[in-house]
Amino acid sequence: MLLVKQKELRTIALGFASVLQTIPSLALFGFLIPLPFLGGIGTRTAVIALFLYALLPILRNTVVGLTNLDPAVLEAAEAMGMKESQVLLKVRFRWR
DSSP states (O other): OHHHHOHHHHHHHHHHHHHHHHSOHHHHHHHHTTOTTTTSSSHHHHHHHHHHHHHHHHHHHHHHHHHOSOHHHHHHHHHTTOOHHHHIIIIITTOO
8 A cells, every 4th residue: 555655656666676676586586596595496495486476467467456446436435424444344344
């Protein structure tokens, strides 16, 4: 939700995820292996690498889905007196 509200943070997060997406998979493993908390070559390193590759599509699609709502719908929700949490749960998450 921070990415929906703050455009600067959204730009930084999507840019970082895009950079991670451009790194080839073998090079990413090369970057992750020397990190001590990952434990070298193993399943933990592979799972983290897969997570980093899956981050961009998930992040981008979530941001697009939460920000590309009709402004009239958001204005109507505000005019009805909905709180921010109600707009999130009843409008942003359920809008089709």
